[in-house]
Amino acid sequence: MRHVLSVTVENEPGVLSRVAGLFSGRGFNIESLNVAPTEEPGVSRMTITTHGDDAIVEQIVKQLRKLVTVITVRDYTDVKAVERELVLVKVNAEDSKRAEILRIVDIFRCKVIDVSLDELTVECTGDIGKVEAILDLLTRFGIKEVARTGSIALKRAKQ
Amino acid sequence: MELTGAQILLKCLEKEGVTCMFGFPGGAVIDIYDEIPRSKVEHILVRHEQGAIHAADGYARATGEVGVCLVTSGPGATNTVTGIATAYMDSIPVVILTGQVPTALIGNDAFQEVDIVGITRPCTKHNYLVKDINQLAKTIRQAFYLARTGRPGPVLVDLPKDIMQTKIEFTYPDDEEVKLRSYNPHLQPHVGQVRKVAQLIRKAEKPLIYSGGGVISARAHEEMTWLAHSLRIPVTSTLMGLGAFPGDDELWLGMLGMHGTYAANMAISECDVLLAVGARFDDRVTGKLATFAPHATIVHIDIDPTSIQKNVPVSVPLVADCRSALKALKAELAEATSKTDFVAQRKQWVEQVQNWARTHPLNYKDDGSSIKPQYVVEKLYEITKGDAIICTEVGQNQMWAAQFFKYKRPNTFITSGGLGTMGYGFPAAMGAQKAFPDKLVIDVAGDGSIQMCIQEMTTVVCNKLPVKIVILNNGYLGMVRQWQELFYNKNYCETCMDAQPDFVKLAEAYGAKGFRITEKNDVESTLRTALYETEGPVIVDVRVEREENVYPMVPAGASLTEMLLV
Ligand SMILES: Cc1ncc(C[n+]2csc(CCOP(=O)(O)OP(=O)(O)O)c2C)c(N)n1
Numbered sequence: 103m104r105h106v107l108s109v110t111v112e113n114e115p116g117v118l119s120r121v122a123g124l125f126s127g128r129g130f131n132i133e134s135l136n137v138a139p140t141e142e143p144g145v146s147r148m149t150i151t152t153h154g155d156d157a158i159v160e161q162i163v164k165q166l167r168k169l170v171t172v173i174t175v176r177d178y179t180d181v182k183a184v185e186r187e188l189v190l191v192k193v194n195a196e197d198s199k200r201a202e203i204l205r206i207v208d209i210f211r212c213k214v215i216d217v218s219l220d221e222l223t224v225e226c227t228g229d230i231g232k233v234e235a236i237l238d239l240l241t242r243f244g245i246k247e248v249a250r251t252g253s254i255a256l257k258r259a260k261q
Numbered sequence: 262m263e264l265t266g267a268q269i270l271l272k273c274l275e276k277e278g279v280t281c282m283f284g285f286p287g288g289a290v291i292d293i294y295d296e297i298p299r300s301k302v303e304h305i306l307v308r309h310e311q312g313a314i315h316a317a318d319g320y321a322r323a324t325g326e327v328g329v330c331l332v333t334s335g336p337g338a339t340n341t342v343t344g345i346a347t348a349y350m351d352s353i354p355v356v357i358l359t360g361q362v363p364t365a366l367i368g369n370d371a372f373q374e375v376d377i378v379g380i381t382r383p384c385t386k387h388n389y390l391v392k393d394i395n396q397l398a399k400t401i402r403q404a405f406y407l408a409r410t411g412r413p414g415p416v417l418v419d420l421p422k423d424i425m426q427t428k429i430e431f432t433y434p435d436d437e438e439v440k441l442r443s444y445n446p447h448l449q450p451h452v453g454q455v456r457k458v459a460q461l462i463r464k465a466e467k468p469l470i471y472s473g474g475g476v477i478s479a480r481a482h483e484e485m486t487w488l489a490h491s492l493r494i495p496v497t498s499t500l501m502g503l504g505a506f507p508g509d510d511e512l513w514l515g516m517l518g519m520h521g522t523y524a525a526n527m528a529i530s531e532c533d534v535l536l537a538v539g540a541r542f543d544d545r546v547t548g549k550l551a552t553f554a555p556h557a558t559i560v561h562i563d564i565d566p567t568s569i570q571k572n573v574p575v576s577v578p579l580v581a582d583c584r585s586a587l588k589a590l591k592a593e594l595a596e597a598t599s600k601t602d603f604v605a606q607r608k609q610w611v612e613q614v615q616n617w618a619r620t621h622p623l624n625y626k627d628d629g630s631s632i633k634p635q636y637v638v639e640k641l642y643e644i645t646k647g648d649a650i651i652c653t654e655v656g657q658n659q660m661w662a663a664q665f666f667k668y669k670r671p672n673t674f675i676t677s678g679g680l681g682t683m684g685y686g687f688p689a690a691m692g693a694q695k696a697f698p699d700k701l702v703i704d705v706a707g708d709g710s711i712q713m714c715i716q717e718m719t720t721v722v723c724n725k726l727p728v729k730i731v732i733l734n735n736g737y738l739g740m741v742r743q744w745q746e747l748f749y750n751k752n753y754c755e756t757c758m759d760a761q762p763d764f765v766k767l768a769e770a771y772g773a774k775g776f777r778i779t780e781k782n783d784v785e786s787t788l789r790t791a792l793y794e795t796e797g798p799v800i801v802d803v804r805v806e807r808e809e810n811v812y813p814m815v816p817a818g819a820s821l822t823e824m825l826l827v
Contacts, residue, residue, distance in 0.1 A: 116378065164569075
């Protein structure tokens with residue numbers, strides 16, 4: 103099962119390798135990882151997506167909490183959270199296909215951010231479902247390169 | 262007052278109560294060594310950095326305090342890695358101070374530069390590189406705080422040479438500054454869980470305590486002993502837990518696991534409530550997980566949440582310092598102990614486990630024609646009446662020392678449990694002896710392991726640390742040979758070590774005394790002479806039966822009840 107872990111850490115040298123090392127050293131796999139500063143000075147947020155059964159993820163969460171530079175760990179799997187990922191896709195776009203690609207871009211409310219004679223670069227933001235869907239649709243045109251931020255997530259406000 | 266980094270470091274060590282450290286100098290730490298004569302911290306010069314870290318670890322295990330070692334950058338630092346991992350696996354509080362090249366050169370592959378913080382990240386509780394002199398004192402305080410609190414462990418502080426030379430106006434950081442917002446070791450037990458546990462053990466028909474090293478590091482042995490005695494609960498323990506419960510008590514079953522006693526392993530398999538305290542269900546303890554404690558409701562008390570549910574499903578977890586948890590249990594159960602006649606309630610169960618112990622005691626065949634290693638350990642116990650600190654190397658010697666010596670007090674059995682580091686015992690004994698100059702400290706050794714840190718003979722001789730080394734010399738890497746015998750068709754590939762130094766002459770070459778025992782009849786008298794009538798360090802080379810095996814033995818991956826017996 104896929105888990106999204108939101109981890110706040112002290113923003114100091116080595117913290118990334120402590121977290122990454124914990125995963126690799128115990129044979130856990132990281133699917134995506136995003137790190138950036140938060141609203142609080144000195145604190146960064148890591149959003150880590152990983153796969154594993156509940157026991158493994160429970161162990162990962164506990165091990166993360168045990169790291170001295172980790173402040174909080176939340177598993178957003180069973181919590182209502184908003185999740186987004188930003189993806190840049192460079193796709194083949196000869197004249198004959200261009201219109202169709204642009205239609206897909208429109209339907210998914212994406213943006214074209216770079217154009218050349220035979221390529222388009224598309225910016226897409228969405229949850230994992232949307233991102234996978236558009237990548238799927240664009241595949242048949244020939245995807246040249248993809249850059250993804252990995253998921254970022256925040257807990258939903260109480261309604 | 263303006264002080265250099267080196268001066269600040271030593272001031273901080275003094276403030277932490279450090280009276281002695283083990284180390285070895287080099288270019289990156291000369292500034293620190295330059296200050297040592299002016300400080301109150303005594304320095305023991307070892308002959309290899311592995312000796313320093315193991316000695317600091319042995320000192321920590323014998324005293325329960327933080328052990329300290331100081332080494333230079335590069336090779337000095339890498340030489341400590343095995344010892345750091347040893348301390349990490351057994352949760353031992355040590356602070357390792359390593360020199361580093363000047364900050365301006367870090368990352369340049371400078372002479373004797375190594376990224377020791379990177380190298381030791383997975384085998385330290387935490388580690389630091391000090392890049393700002395203003396952070397030095399705070400970092401040292403945090404290092405000691407982290408090492409000794411929560412689940413203890415090694416903490417490394419990497420000290421660049423220029424930081425040691427820089428001068429600043431020194432003020433000792435106050436407690437507020439040292440606090441870490443991200444580190445709150447969970448100490449107090451959850452009241453509701455305590456009640457649940459109390460309920461369970463009160464009602465249990467066949468309860469069993471399985472105690473580990475956590476009981477010793479939390480100094481919870483008295484509370485545990487109270488619980489066992491007052492509620493009539495038999496006790497078994499891991500290798501790391503030996504000494505927390507008296508080895509001559511009628512409720513003591515001996516060690517469990519791969520080389521555990523019949524009684525302990527049977528009790529695990531039959532108990533209905535298993536109270537695990539400060540233990541971590543290591544694979545050497547549990548055997549095949551699917552058949553471990555099959556009838557038991559498992560209660561697990563541990564300070565480290567990651568230990569809980571890691572290997573076995575636990576019914577009632579209690580995350581807390583073992584001592585606080587057992588104290589809370591005591592308070593909860595005090596009334597029950599006055600109302601209930603636990604002696605009667607547990608009579609059948611206690612009789613059953615005692616019967617197992619009686620019918621299948623630890624034993625060995627002895628026709629008197631050779632010296633059995635177990636006999637030597639038994640004699641050590643008899644002669645010392647248990648009043649000694651026993652350190653061990655790794656292998657058969659370690660298991661026999663665990664099985665045939667009765668430990669009565671915590672911190673008297675010192676061994677590398679988790680990592681199983683050959684070469685650990687002797688330098689650790691040196692550290693324990695430094696902590697307790699007047700106690701009898703014995704290293705029960707194998708002829709293979711002892712050669713891994715033998716260079717510390719010089720250290721014990723010139724520092725007048727009268728460690729007694731008793732080598733159970735079988736001319737083999739015995740434990741590996743035993744596996745080859747039992748599971749690899751006796752293919753003794755590279756485990757015969759009969760090419761060895763003359764250990765008596767070796768002792769003499771180092772300026773110590775050497776004894777050799779080749780006859781069973783001489784074991785007792787020569788040991789007496791070596792332990793009590795000979796001043797200073799001693800090596801006793803006991804030529805034991807070469808192909809003796811450690812039993813019982815649960816083959817790796819088998820159930821605890823599938824023991825091979827003598
Ligand atoms: C540093 C290290 N290398 C290898 C091993 C693997 N090993 C475990 S026990 C053992 C044999 C130890 O032989 P010896 O010290 O003679 O003790 P004995 O088993 O004969 O009592 C070996 C090689 C180890 N535990 N540690």
